[in-house]
Amino acid sequence: xxxxxxxxxxxxxxxxxxxxxxxxxxxxxxxxxxxxxxxxxxxxxxxxxxxxxxxxxxxxxxxxxxxxxxxxxxxxxxxxxxxxxxxxxxxxxxxxxxxxxxxxxxxxxxxxxxxxxxxxxxxxxxxxxxxxxxxxxxxxxxxxxxxxxxxxxxxxxxxxxxxxxxxxxxxxxxxxxxxxxxxxxxxxxxxxxxxxxxxxxxxxxxxxxxxxxxxxxxxxxxxxxxxxxxxxxxx
Amino acid sequence: xxxxxxxxxxxxxxxxxxxxxxxxxxxxxxxxxxxxxxxxxxxxxxxxxxxxxxxxxxxxxxxxxxxxxxxxxxxxxxxxxxxxxxxxxxxxxxxxxxxxxxxxxxxxxxxxxxxxxxxxxxxxxxxxxxxxxxxxxxxxxxxxxxxxxxxxxxxxxxxxxxxxxxxxxxxxxxxxxxxxxxxxxxxxxxxxxxxxxxxxxxxxxxxxxxxxxxxxxxxxxxxxxxxxxxxxxxxxxxxxx
Numbered sequence: 001x002x003x004x005x006x007x008x009x010x011x012x013x014x015x016x017x018x019x020x021x022x023x024x025x026x027x028x029x030x031x032x033x034x035x036x037x038x039x040x041x042x043x044x045x046x047x048x049x050x051x052x053x054x055x056x057x058x059x060x061x062x063x064x065x066x067x068x069x070x071x072x073x074x075x076x077x078x079x080x081x082x083x084x085x086x087x088x089x090x091x092x093x094x095x096x097x098x099x100x101x102x103x104x105x106x107x108x109x110x111x112x113x114x115x116x117x118x119x120x121x122x123x124x125x126x127x128x129x130x131x132x133x134x135x136x137x138x139x140x141x142x143x144x145x146x147x148x149x150x151x152x153x154x155x156x157x158x159x160x161x162x163x164x165x166x167x168x169x170x171x172x173x174x175x176x177x178x179x180x181x182x183x184x185x186x187x188x189x190x191x192x193x194x195x196x197x198x199x200x201x202x203x204x205x206x207x208x209x210x211x212x213x214x215x216x217x218x219x220x221x222x223x224x225x226x227x228x229x230x231x232x233x234x235x
Numbered sequence: 236x237x238x239x240x241x242x243x244x245x246x247x248x249x250x251x252x253x254x255x256x257x258x259x260x261x262x263x264x265x266x267x268x269x270x271x272x273x274x275x276x277x278x279x280x281x282x283x284x285x286x287x288x289x290x291x292x293x294x295x296x297x298x299x300x301x302x303x304x305x306x307x308x309x310x311x312x313x314x315x316x317x318x319x320x321x322x323x324x325x326x327x328x329x330x331x332x333x334x335x336x337x338x339x340x341x342x343x344x345x346x347x348x349x350x351x352x353x354x355x356x357x358x359x360x361x362x363x364x365x366x367x368x369x370x371x372x373x374x375x376x377x378x379x380x381x382x383x384x385x386x387x388x389x390x391x392x393x394x395x396x397x398x399x400x401x402x403x404x405x406x407x408x409x410x411x412x413x414x415x416x417x418x419x420x421x422x423x424x425x426x427x428x429x430x431x432x433x434x435x436x437x438x439x440x441x442x443x444x445x446x447x448x449x450x451x452x453x454x455x456x457x458x459x460x461x462x463x464x465x466x467x468x469x470x471x472x473x474x475x476x
Contacts, residue, residue, distance in 0.1 A: 139323075
């Protein structure tokens with residue numbers, strides 16, 4: 001078989017040569033483990049982001065100025081500083097303040113993407129809540145619901161339908177952004193790929209396969225986003 | 236049952252309610268009429284504190300809602316409101332619209348809330364629509380559901396804020412018929428409306444509100460046969476034709 005390609009040099013040598021591909025495919029389990037870590041960080045990070053985003057979104061529409069102010073500061077801080085700095089803060093700076101606190105890298109990843117995308121989801125939720133007419137809140141309050149109860153039973157269920165497409169979009173970005181923990185040895189897909197590739201210089205094939213791994217996680221969500229958008233337009 | 240004492244409401248520079256004093260005894264059907272922008276809606280919305288007065292007292296069921304930490308949400312459970320724009324919950328079925336607050340807010344068991352809701356839906360002639368969504372109903376039907384939703388809280392007071400103003404003409408009567416039917420029960424009612432026929436038929440007392448002040452009040456007969464103030468006469472001459 002290899003005789004057939006004898007004269008085709010780039011398959012024998014260079015960044016994308018067949019031996020490099022072979023080496024990669026015999027170590028795919030390493031990437032698989034990294035992908036599991038990525039999925040773990042992404043799913044728990046998304047859960048945290050949704051929880052934080054809902055709270056921030058509700059606070060942004062509150063009639064209490066102080067709550068709106070806190071939400072505003074949170075959103076502006078996380079939206080206007082790089083995720084990487086936030087992760088470095090947790091990884092490098094926090095242990096200097098509290099040497100006894102050792103946060104596992106995976107938890108740093110979850111907190112990092114969770115808080116960062118929580119800010120974005122907060123803005124999405126705020127826009128969704130504000131798109132629901134004032135009459136809905138008034139009807140709920142007039143029936144004796146508390147503000148939080150009105151949000152929970154009346155406003156947020158309606159807002160969720162509207163914000164589902166932008167939310168799935170945020171989920172896609174969150175999955176991709178989990179790759180920042182590669183820089184702090186997070187053990188995720190990006191880290192697993194990069195450390196494998198760096199050991200032998202198999203960068204080309206590894207980055208392609210790692211990229212494909214992220215694509216396979218994100219693309220179904222992107223398709224879902226488009227479907228949801230069509231459905232929203234349909235009604 | 237309801238007592239407004241020296242109620243003032245300002246929206247910025249706009250003085251919407253001026254020293255309103257009004258008492259509604261238990262069981263009374265009070266109709267509030269007056270030109271648009273005269274403060275009718277603001278007045279009725281002060282009764283359940285959807286608008287907070289700038290000053291004065293709002294006493295409902297012997298509780299001053301202007302007091303510090305007044306149990307406003309608790310009082311609202313027994314003061315139901317029907318809105319001009321229905322404000323049904325679009326993500327809930329007709330039946331769920333009627334049962335949600337009783338179950339969640341008042342802690343009524345689901346079976347009981349469902350049973351009474353179906354009874355009230357029957358009363359407004361919409362029992363067969365119980366499993367549909369509000370968007371599938373006409374405006375008149377939606378408003379009747381809103382009335383059933385209000386009734387299922389078993390309120391002591393019903394507030395109607397222009398309940399027929401957003402309806403197509405052919406649907407006004409079906410809603411008025413339901414409200415008139417209610418008026419014959421013992422419930423206390425405050426109705427803001429432009430429907431003079433309704434005022435005539437259902438009201439114990441009519442209040443004419445203009446420019447944030449109660450200009451004149453009396454029985455329906457007094458208003459339609461013998462109004463005293465020029466502003467009342469002018470308003471009625473425009474609206475009764």
